[in-house]
Amino acid sequence: FIVVVAVNSTLLTINAGDYIFYTDWAWTSFVVFSISQTLMLVVGATYYLTFTGVPGTATYYALIMTVYTWIAKGAWFALGYPYDFIVTPVWLPSAMLLDLAYWATKKNKHSLILFGGVLCGMSPPLFNMVNLITVADPLETAFKYPRPTLPPYMTPIEPQVGKFYNSPVALGAGAGAVLACTFAALGCKLNT
Numbered sequence: 001f002i003v004v005v006a007v008n009s010t011l012l013t014i015n016a017g018d019y020i021f022y023t024d025w026a027w028t029s030f031v032v033f034s035i036s037q038t039l040m041l042v043v044g045a046t047y048y049l050t051f052t053g054v055p056g057t058a059t060y061y062a063l064i065m066t067v068y069t070w071i072a073k074g075a076w077f078a079l080g081y082p083y084d085f086i087v088t089p090v091w092l093p094s095a096m097l098l099d100l101a102y103w104a105t106k107k108n109k110h111s112l113i114l115f116g117g118v119l120c121g122m123s124p125p126l127f128n129m130v131n132l133i134t135v136a137d138p139l140e141t142a143f144k145y146p147r148p149t150l151p152p153y154m155t156p157i158e159p160q161v162g163k164f165y166n167s168p169v170a171l172g173a174g175a176g177a178v179l180a181c182t183f184a185a186l187g188c189k190l191n192t
Helices: 002-021 023-052 057-078 091-104 109-135 138-144 168-189
Strands: none
Touching: 023 057, 023 091, 023 109, 023 168, 057 091, 091 109, 109 168
16 A cells, blocks of 8 residues: 555656756746655655654655656656656655654654644755756756747746745745645545
8 A cells, every 4th residue: 555655656756856857947847846746755754654653654655756766767767868856865854854753752743744844845945956956957958858849838938037036945945844734734634
């Protein structure tokens, strides 16, 4: 059952690593995909954690997601797609924070939802950006993998400089921190 949950969350998360592929949309995509990654991780990891009641299982869940994603992205890589993002196991440290919140508060579910949710929600955009800076070169990726011509409704709009303080990491972390609490609560609720 846990394998089924992990496989499905991996499938839902897998393409979210390719925001760098959409170079014209990179700013927006970073925020949206960071949030989607966070929510998929939080709901599954919290479910698994409260299902077993053993601190450490959230990290194990993230490890399953990571390994499955490496396998699936490996198939894409063989077809010539970029392999960036997923090479680095960005979900693991966020899941570790969930485990830590659960363990440090003596298995208090409310603390897991509040503290774990905030910590896990804020951290992925930070790890993602570190990963982008160290692993991927956006310009090189853009020239190496040119997009086909986009239909008119998909044509990117010039970014509005200064909107949301012009920080995709801050916006992703802020939105993630709020939404992850809700999804952590959902993960807990699935066990009752």
